[in-house]
Amino acid sequence: MRINRMSLLNSLFSVINENNEEDSHYVLAHYFLEHYHKLSELNIYDVAADCFVSRSSVRRFCQSIGYENFLDLKTEFREYDDQYAFYMYHANRKNYREQLTNEINSMIIELDQRMNTEETDKIAERIHKSRYVVFLTSDTSTSIIREFQQSMIFHGKIIHLISNTYTDNTLITKLNKRDYIMTLSTTGIFADASRELITQCNAYKALITVNRDSRFLNWYDKVYHLSVNDLSDGKSVYGKYGINYMFDVIYSVYVQKYGNIHPLK
Numbered sequence: 001m002r003i004n005r006m007s008l009l010n011s012l013f014s015v016i017n018e019n020n021e022e023d024s025h026y027v028l029a030h031y032f033l034e035h036y037h038k039l040s041e042l043n044i045y046d047v048a049a050d051c052f053v054s055r056s057s058v059r060r061f062c063q064s065i066g067y068e069n070f071l072d073l074k075t076e077f078r079e080y081d082d083q084y085a086f087y088m089y090h091a092n093r094k095n096y097r098e099q100l101t102n103e104i105n106s107m108i109i110e111l112d113q114r115m116n117t118e119e120t121d122k123i124a125e126r127i128h129k130s131r132y133v134v135f136l137t138s139d140t141s142t143s144i145i146r147e148f149q150q151s152m153i154f155h156g157k158i159i160h161l162i163s164n165t166y167t168d169n170t171l172i173t174k175l176n177k178r179d180y181i182m183t184l185s186t187t188g189i190f191a192d193a194s195r196e197l198i199t200q201c202n203a204y205k206a207l208i209t210v211n212r213d214s215r216f217l218n219w220y221d222k223v224y225h226l227s228v229n230d231l232s233d234g235k236s237v238y239g240k241y242g243i244n245y246m247f248d249v250i251y252s253v254y255v256q257k258y259g260n261i262h263p264l265k
Contacts, residue, residue, distance in 0.1 A: 011065040027051050028061045044070045103237045115249045124254040130180035134160040138190040148247050155260045175203035182206045186239035187232045188213055210238050
């Protein structure tokens, strides 16, 4: 799976959020969302007929969100379908609230221990000293980094964000050892998809994950494991809540060591 093809739902919702109802791209995106659960069964002739567009319009729409053609989109869709099936199963567990609370509490205890090391200071220091700081994330982690990005500007530090919705990755090719790139990939799927970009990058490279795939040690200068256990086989609280916790701690360390703090009047 390629890096700009990892969030079909996000791409479709972006289209309907940013276009009016008469636009052909809106019509196609809305149609695919309505038929999401049977998308892999659709054929381009029916799509074109139902949406009152040409087959070439369907093809151009697919290309606009990162696919070569409609068949390519359907092929990639199967991987998303498997992931969301697991998410639904996860939420359907008995005593879900109690289990979720226990999992979050256990995660906080573990992360409190894992973040209470000099490595947290080193991350803050590297962010402070690097010429460019770039975060490479999937759409699921983008909102977390955007908040960190906006907060850091108050301390004179510009954070660059590249997610799978951004297909322009030219900045990565310009990075060198004076720069810092950090990939957020809790399950490791995004890290695997972005391998080619990372291995060609000359910056200091770090990865945050719960996947203990030994290959990552060859691609990155530093791998930060959110848990002592390999939790890459499905949805875990570390991806949704752990990343937030980690960057709140990193931000606090950065503010205390390098921050531009003005007392409230």
